[in-house]
Amino acid sequence: MLSGVSSERQATGDPPHxxxxxxxxxxxxxxxxxxxxxPRDAEMDLDTFLPREVDLPAHSGTTETxxxxxxxxxxxxxxxxxxxxxxxxxASQAFYQFTVLRVYEVRxxxxxxxxxxQEVSELLGPLLExxxxxxxxxVWEDLRDL
Numbered sequence: 001m002l003s004g005v006s007s008e009r010q011a012t013g014d015p016p017h018x019x020x021x022x023x024x025x026x027x028x029x030x031x032x033x034x035x036x037x038x039p040r041d042a043e044m045d046l047d048t049f050l051p052r053e054v055d056l057p058a059h060s061g062t063t064e065t066x067x068x069x070x071x072x073x074x075x076x077x078x079x080x081x082x083x084x085x086x087x088x089x090x091a092s093q094a095f096y097q098f099t100v101l102r103v104y105e106v107r108x109x110x111x112x113x114x115x116x117x118q119e120v121s122e123l124l125g126p127l128l129e130x131x132x133x134x135x136x137x138x139v140w141e142d143l144r145d146l
Contacts, residue, residue, distance in 0.1 A: 025106065025107070026103065026104065026105055026106075027103070027104050027106070027107035027145055028101055028102070028103045028104075028145065028146040029101060029102055029103075029104065029107065029113055029143060029144070029145055029146065030099055030100070030101050030142040030143070030144050030145075030146055031070060031100045031101060031102055031113065031116055031117040031120055031141065031142065031143065032098070032099070032100040032117055032120055032121060032124075032139050032140065032141060032142060033098070033099055033100075033139070033140060033141075033142040034098045034137060034138045034139030034140055035077075035080065035095055035096065035097065035098055035137065035138050035139075036074060036095075036096045036098045036128075036135065036136070036137045036139075037079070037090070037093040037094060037095045037096065037135070037136050037137070038093065038094055038131075038132075038134055038135045038136070039092060039093060039094070039134050040092055040093055040094045041092075042094075042132070042134060044094075044132070044135070046074055046096065049127055049128075049130065049131045049135075050072055050074075050124070050127055050128075051072055051127075052071065052072050052073075053069040053070065053071060053072065054069055054070045054072060054100070054120055054123055054124070055069045055070075056069065056070055056102065056116050056119055056120065059108050059112045067102075067104075067105075068102060068103045068104075069102070070100050070101065070102040070116070070120055071100065071101050071102070071103075072098075072099075072100050072124070073097075073098070073099045073100070073101070074096040074097065074098045074099070075096060075097050076094060076095065076096055077095050077096065077097045078095065079091065079093060079095045080095070093136075098137065098139060100117075100120050100124070101146060102116060107145070110143060113143045114141065114143065117141040117142075117143065118141075121139070121141070124139075
């Protein structure tokens with residue numbers, strides 16, 4: 001079964017954006033995106049294992065004095081694929097769309113967003129590793145605006 005947290009960068013198709021020229025205005029940015037799953041017959045509440053918010057520091061060079069925390073969201077969805085890589089059907093699993101997003105007063109450049117995604121990944125990784133046997137996940141860096 002697949003399991004792990006990846007900090008792999010994903011091509012987004014968004015125009016290039018560097019730290020020297022942050023975009024103007026408030027922006028909600030998806031930092032991590034993926035799926036979490038567990039056996040459908042397991043009585044499991046992800047709130048027991050995962051926080052709904054993660055505090056991250058403000059970026060240097062910004063005027064944010066009290067930055068908003070990153071929000072950790074999950075919603076049950078139909079499995080996005082029929083079988084795991086090992087051929088096991090996904091129908092026996094409860095699947096959740098998993099998203100970590102943060103609202104910024106001014107959208108930082110991609111280097112700063114990557115640093116936030118990496119920090120969230122490092123904070124959530126041990127929590128995902130500590131979930132009960134049978135819980136799986138596939139999470140990757142996203143960095144697209146919502």
